[in-house]
Amino acid sequence: MPTEILMPALSPTMEEGKLAKWLKKPGDSVTSGDVIAEIETDKATMEVEAVDEGTMGRILVEEGTEGVKVNTPIAILLGEGEDEGALDNAAKSAPAPEAVTEAPVEKPADPVREIPEEPVSKSVSPASVPAQPKTDVADTPEIPAGTDFVPTTVREALRDAMAEEMRRDESVFVIGEEVAEYQGAYKVTQGLLQEFSARRVIDTPITEHGFAGLGVGAAYAGLRPIVEFMTFNFAMQAIDHIINSAAKTLYMSGGQMGCPIVFRGPNGAAARVGAQHSQDYAAWYSNVPGLKVVMPYTAADFKGLLKSAIRDPNPVIFLENEILYGQTFDVPRLDDFVVPIGKAKIHRKGKDVTLVSFGIGMSYALKAADELAGMGIEAEVIDLRTIRPMDSATIVESVKKTGRCVTVEEGWPQSGVGAEIVARLMVDAFDWLDAPVLRVTGKDVPMPYAANLEKLALPNVGEIIAAVKAVTYRT
Amino acid sequence: MAERATAQKRGRTRSSAATTSSPKKNSAPDLATLSRDEELKAYRDMLLIRRFEEKAGQLYGMGLIGGFCHLYIGQEAVVVGMQMCVKDGVDQVITGYRDHGHMLATGMDPKGVMAELTGRAGGYSKGKGGSMHMFSREKQFFGGHGIVGAQVSLGTGLAFANKYRGQDTVTLAYFGDGAANQGQVYESFNMAELWKLPVIYIIENNKYAMGTAVNRASAQTDFSKRGLSFAIPGEQVDGMDVRAVKAAGERAVKWCREGNGPYILEMQTYRYRGHSMSDPAKYRSKDEVQKMRTDHDPIEQVRLRLIENEWAGEDDLKAIDKDVRAIVAESADFATVDPEPDVAELWTDILK
Numbered sequence: 001m002p003t004e005i006l007m008p009a010l011s012p013t014m015e016e017g018k019l020a021k022w023l024k025k026p027g028d029s030v031t032s033g034d035v036i037a038e039i040e041t042d043k044a045t046m047e048v049e050a051v052d053e054g055t056m057g058r059i060l061v062e063e064g065t066e067g068v069k070v071n072t073p074i075a076i077l078l079g080e081g082e083d084e085g086a087l088d089n090a091a092k093s094a095p096a097p098e099a100v101t102e103a104p105v106e107k108p109a110d111p112v113r114e115i116p117e118e119p120v121s122k123s124v125s126p127a128s129v130p131a132q133p134k135t136d137v138a139d140t141p142e143i144p145a146g147t148d149f150v151p152t153t154v155r156e157a158l159r160d161a162m163a164e165e166m167r168r169d170e171s172v173f174v175i176g177e178e179v180a181e182y183q184g185a186y187k188v189t190q191g192l193l194q195e196f197s198a199r200r201v202i203d204t205p206i207t208e209h210g211f212a213g214l215g216v217g218a219a220y221a222g223l224r225p226i227v228e229f230m231t232f233n234f235a236m237q238a239i240d241h242i243i244n245s246a247a248k249t250l251y252m253s254g255g256q257m258g259c260p261i262v263f264r265g266p267n268g269a270a271a272r273v274g275a276q277h278s279q280d281y282a283a284w285y286s287n288v289p290g291l292k293v294v295m296p297y298t299a300a301d302f303k304g305l306l307k308s309a310i311r312d313p314n315p316v317i318f319l320e321n322e323i324l325y326g327q328t329f330d331v332p333r334l335d336d337f338v339v340p341i342g343k344a345k346i347h348r349k350g351k352d353v354t355l356v357s358f359g360i361g362m363s364y365a366l367k368a369a370d371e372l373a374g375m376g377i378e379a380e381v382i383d384l385r386t387i388r389p390m391d392s393a394t395i396v397e398s399v400k401k402t403g404r405c406v407t408v409e410e411g412w413p414q415s416g417v418g419a420e421i422v423a424r425l426m427v428d429a430f431d432w433l434d435a436p437v438l439r440v441t442g443k444d445v446p447m448p449y450a451a452n453l454e455k456l457a458l459p460n461v462g463e464i465i466a467a468v469k470a471v472t473y474r475t
Numbered sequence: 476m477a478e479r480a481t482a483q484k485r486g487r488t489r490s491s492a493a494t495t496s497s498p499k500k501n502s503a504p505d506l507a508t509l510s511r512d513e514e515l516k517a518y519r520d521m522l523l524i525r526r527f528e529e530k531a532g533q534l535y536g537m538g539l540i541g542g543f544c545h546l547y548i549g550q551e552a553v554v555v556g557m558q559m560c561v562k563d564g565v566d567q568v569i570t571g572y573r574d575h576g577h578m579l580a581t582g583m584d585p586k587g588v589m590a591e592l593t594g595r596a597g598g599y600s601k602g603k604g605g606s607m608h609m610f611s612r613e614k615q616f617f618g619g620h621g622i623v624g625a626q627v628s629l630g631t632g633l634a635f636a637n638k639y640r641g642q643d644t645v646t647l648a649y650f651g652d653g654a655a656n657q658g659q660v661y662e663s664f665n666m667a668e669l670w671k672l673p674v675i676y677i678i679e680n681n682k683y684a685m686g687t688a689v690n691r692a693s694a695q696t697d698f699s700k701r702g703l704s705f706a707i708p709g710e711q712v713d714g715m716d717v718r719a720v721k722a723a724g725e726r727a728v729k730w731c732r733e734g735n736g737p738y739i740l741e742m743q744t745y746r747y748r749g750h751s752m753s754d755p756a757k758y759r760s761k762d763e764v765q766k767m768r769t770d771h772d773p774i775e776q777v778r779l780r781l782i783e784n785e786w787a788g789e790d791d792l793k794a795i796d797k798d799v800r801a802i803v804a805e806s807a808d809f810a811t812v813d814p815e816p817d818v819a820e821l822w823t824d825i826l827k
Contacts, residue, residue, distance in 0.1 A: 007536075012753065051532065129821070199639070220629065
């Protein structure tokens with residue numbers, strides 16, 4: 001059976017090309033890898049190599065022909081023992097080439113036409129996209145009545161969470177700069193080296209890109225690394241591995257792989273450390289499917305959520321805050337206190353306005369709520385705790401009650417977490433809103449060093465109160 | 476035989492990074508002696524990769540494979556030779572985007588690989604990964620990575636996990652002469668030697684990083700010396716001769732299994748095709764390509780030896796060729812008729 005040689009596609013976007021030159025004539029023998037023709041695409045002249053072996057039978061498209069559509073038969077190859085007679089049968093089955101031999105009609109020089117148009121048939125109408133499945137997150141377990149609470153700093157809560165999980169699971173280890181001998185740049189890993197040895201608490205060289213990639217590779221192999229970044233500012237060196245290697249691999253492998261890893265460390269502004277050390281990455285990572293992003297406020301949530309993050313089979317970005325490390329909160333004295341990822345918490349009940357915040361933003365929101373109460377405005381304060389997957393339901397339920405919402409975050413306004421909440425409320429709570437949702441954010445500037453300017457760049461309680469007054473139409 | 480002489484000469488140009496600790500003694504043979512069965516297996520495995528890649532090129536031309544498609548033709552001896560040195564399904568392999576040859580060498584099913592290239596449900600990643608993103612836990616193949624150099628840190632992490640668990644498993648981390656200039660490669664070298672991780676860094680020097688010749692991109696073109704400042708031993712190997720690859724690979728594997736840390740193998744090889752399907756390869760002469768094909772072809776070298784030793788006749792080799800073509804044709808048929816993934820797959824495998 002003679003083989004048809006088809007006009008090949010030679011780039012991701014090629015639909016037609018010019019058959020520039022034939023390098024084999026009828027009767028020539030052809031073996032795999034022989035260059036048989038040259039084809040001009042819009043970008044380059046490419047050589048076409050034979051895949052099958054045989055004798056060149058008939059040329060169907062002459063050299064010099066332009067506009068030859070991809071997959072048009074351009075020649076017929078005879079197999080071993082076949083002769084000219086076989087050609088006639090083959091030619092009958094070959095459709096006539098849709099070649100344009102004359103010069104193509106000049107198109108008007110309309111720049112709009114130059115943009116490659118997506119064929120209508122290829123574009124997907126919204127109706128044909130299957131709906132995104134909903135995932136349920138378990139409710140935060142009630143803390144049993146009679147449970148003792150222990151005043152604990154965020155720093156201690158994080159250390160306790162890691163220690164408990166490392167006792168529980170041999171595959172958990174901590175890796176990062178100064179985590180072992182130095183006991184942690186911010187003393188978060190204090191005591192872990194002594195309890196778990198240098199095998200499981202590992203000081204790295206200052207190579208974020210490298211050790212993040214190494215951590216992801218270890219997670220591919222089934223270990224559960226906790227990768228500490230001295231600050232998330234330095235994780236920008238490693239963001240390729242966080243997103244391209246960790247977040248996307250489960251999908252790209254059709255579910256075969258998995259990457260149980262926690263990237264943790266202080267995030268956002270500390271105090272007077274300037275623009276390169278003061279950025280909130282919550283919005284950045286929350287943009288990425290395949291990641292979970294957690295940013296707690298209280299010590300109890302830091303502990304319970306870090307334990308969940310370590311057990312999670314997915315990559316989790318765990319955003320801490322240097323200023324919160326030393327703050328003390330009550331943590332329940334329980335053998336295994338775990339807080340589910342993906343569940344917001346109503347930190348303070350109210351009926352007049354919903355304040356949504358997370359991380360250190362909560363400290364501004366709670367102070368504002370106290371002052372607002374003095375003015376007769378009862379604010380409901382929601383601690384988002386997890387940025388991705390976002391617990392919209394808790395926000396929407398609250399807004400249905402209050403009709404008003406203000407978001408609070410230290411990050412920048414454009415494409416921020418607040419912007420996302422606003423978009424969701426427009427869709428899911430539009431009919432319940434009595435005022436536009438307002439955002440209180442960090443200012444749209446790199447963080448200044450000067451004390452007065454830094455203070456201005458961060459959100460403050462006054463701005464929250466002003467926003468709440470605006471949405472409740474108070475003066 | 477000219478090519479044999481060249482091969483030996485190249486095999487000896489080793490850089491001895493750690494002069495005292497390098498396991499390669501002067502008396503060590505530069506070429507492994509292959510048995511008849513080994514020669515036949517090497518021939519068949521390399522031929523499978525070549526025919527598979529030719530078919531992939533054809534399917535790309537027909538529009539059945541989309542996007543980028545980087546063919547491995549010419550470099551077959553590297554993966555086939557290295558795989559002869561390790562335990563299938565135990566030792567791990569990770570590479571970049573020119574990955575079809577590595578997958579076939581680890582024993583992954585050609586049907587599943589080809590169906591992934593065409594984006595079908597029966598592909599290794601259910602059609603969701605494509606040419607550059609495939610994995611097989613069963614065969615210990617960890618990808619398939621599209622970001623140049625990423626696999627070096629990731630492979631170092633696989634080796635870290637092996638050491639952590641006290642296993643003597645070895646990781647083969649393949650990358651090109653282009654990736655060898657990425658910063659994370661040296662971050663990885665440093666940690667691997669510091670912690671004595673059992674990883675073999677295999678630099679497939681095919682002379683061009685996309686369209687840039689090595690001497691235009693690399694201040695030091697002897698890649699076996701790239702671990703010098705970390706005291707990682709390295710060798711230059713004739714990557715066109717499967718015997719040279721096997722000999723060097725065995726030294727490297729032994730070095731790693733015995734707990735001595737990482738090892739670098741620079742495989743001097745050549746890709747016949749362009750960087751990807753849409754690369755016309757104008758940066759090199761036709762003569763250069765033709766010379767490599769005629770004088771150094773890895774498959775032809777084995778074929779000539781098989782004939783010369785009277786280990787196989789033309790008919791035997793034709794039978795192997797026919798067999799391989801049938802496997803490839805079957806994989807292409809499967810990859811053409813297998814359905815695209817169900818639309819519900821859009822939303823699966825994002826989180827576990």
